[in-house]
Amino acid sequence: MAISGEDIERRMSSFAALCRRQGLKATHQRMEIHRELAATLEHPDAETIYRRVRRRIPAISLDTVYRTLRLLEEKRMITRVGGVGERTRFDSNTERHPHFVCTECGTVSDVEGIEMGALADFPDALSSVGEADSVYLEWRGVCVRCRQDSGVAGA
Amino acid sequence: MAISGEDIERRMSSFAALCRRQGLKATHQRMEIHRELAATLEHPDAETIYRRVRRRIPAISLDTVYRTLRLLEEKRMITRVGGVGERTRFDSNTERHPHFVCTECGTVSDVEGIEMGALADFPDALSSVGEADSVYLEWRGVCVRCRQDSGVAGA
DNA sequence: CTAAGTGCAAATTTTTTGCTTCTGC
DNA sequence: GCAGAAGCAAAAAATTTGCACTTAG
Numbered sequence: 001m002a003i004s005g006e007d008i009e010r011r012m013s014s015f016a017a018l019c020r021r022q023g024l025k026a027t028h029q030r031m032e033i034h035r036e037l038a039a040t041l042e043h044p045d046a047e048t049i050y051r052r053v054r055r056r057i058p059a060i061s062l063d064t065v066y067r068t069l070r071l072l073e074e075k076r077m078i079t080r081v082g083g084v085g086e087r088t089r090f091d092s093n094t095e096r097h098p099h100f101v102c103t104e105c106g107t108v109s110d111v112e113g114i115e116m117g118a119l120a121d122f123p124d125a126l127s128s129v130g131e132a133d134s135v136y137l138e139w140r141g142v143c144v145r146c147r148q149d150s151g152v153a154g155a
Numbered sequence: 156m157a158i159s160g161e162d163i164e165r166r167m168s169s170f171a172a173l174c175r176r177q178g179l180k181a182t183h184q185r186m187e188i189h190r191e192l193a194a195t196l197e198h199p200d201a202e203t204i205y206r207r208v209r210r211r212i213p214a215i216s217l218d219t220v221y222r223t224l225r226l227l228e229e230k231r232m233i234t235r236v237g238g239v240g241e242r243t244r245f246d247s248n249t250e251r252h253p254h255f256v257c258t259e260c261g262t263v264s265d266v267e268g269i270e271m272g273a274l275a276d277f278p279d280a281l282s283s284v285g286e287a288d289s290v291y292l293e294w295r296g297v298c299v300r301c302r303q304d305s306g307v308a309g310a
Numbered sequence: 311c312t313a314a315g316t317g318c319a320a321a322t323t324t325t326t327t328g329c330t331t332c333t334g335c
Numbered sequence: 336g337c338a339g340a341a342g343c344a345a346a347a348a349a350t351t352t353g354c355a356c357t358t359a360g
Binding site: 080081082083084085088089100102109111112113114119122123125126128129130131132133134135136137138139140141142143144146147 | 235236237238239240243244255257264266267268269274277278280281283284285286287288289290291292293294295296297298299301302
């Protein structure tokens with residue numbers, strides 16, 4: 001479940017390379033913001049990333065975090081996830097995969113083992129509406145942890 | 156494509172009935188807010204609904220629109236749609252159906268002819284994550300209108 | 311009549327921007 | 336060295352809330 005340190009380092013260097021290829025400077029701040037995303041499966045929001053990066057770069061500002069996340073999303077190096085109208089969360093895994101959003105605690109989890117091939121091939125039904133370039137699939141409900149907290153204890 | 160007046164009236168009376176059943180007062184404001192949603196396929200946001208309803212109820216306030224939309228969503232009489240991090244739009248069609256979000260103009264359109272049965276039956280893959288009660292499927296890309304505007308004209 | 315709902319104004323929350331200073335390449 | 340990036344502070348956008356008055360049932 002957890003991500004190995006080795007794995008993170010691999011992702012970090014491919015991130016640096018990708019920055020160079022995209023003409024982006026690989027600044028200390030960007031590297032650390034990206035590290036937070038690469039190191040977790042939690043899909044944190046901007047505020048959370050800010051709090052965590054600040055432990056290593058105390059002088060970083062929240063707007064740099066926002067600017068960086070937006071930039072990386074534009075460059076398609078990360079994606080936005082989360083429910084409609086809720087605060088935005090980010091995912092460094094850009095391979096398409098569905099999510100589960102908990103309506104109690106807001107947590108976003110990856111859902112493994114669902115084949116999105118047919119949906120990602122952009123079915124004919126779309127042709128009259130527009131030209132798709134991505135697909136997003138998400139379930140909403142109560143996550144196992146929240147269900148346990150409210151259900152088992154019995155008030 | 157458009158919605159007939161007859162159709163709207165039918166939806167309005169079933170809305171009134173549903174309010175009663177839910178213990179909600181069928182106020183003038185609520186009826187008109189709901190009418191805006193029932194009368195369009197456009198999935199308007201709160202601000203747009205406010206502007207339109209104000210033509211008929213000039214004294215209505217924006218916060219009443221927000222409060223009402225939130226209430227109706229909690230009671231599952233409408234749903235939220237739109238891309239992550241974008242302003243929330245609403246849909247009075249609560250039958251599950253996928254959407255197409257234009258990344259140029261923000262428009263949200265219904266996608267017809269896609270069977271969501273298998274996804275809505277909440278596949279086994281979900282059981283370890285949580286208990287789902289709804290599913291969202293959305294494509295993102297450039298809608299036919301925006302593509303025409305930017306493509307055909309040729310700058 | 312009375313609990314629920316509305317309007318108003320002000321507050322909160324989330325995200326963006328202008329400008330000056332700094333730094334990776 | 337210089338274009339791009341960061342920091343700061345302030346603004347903007349979206350949404351929510353407290354309270355006194357109004358209204359549907």
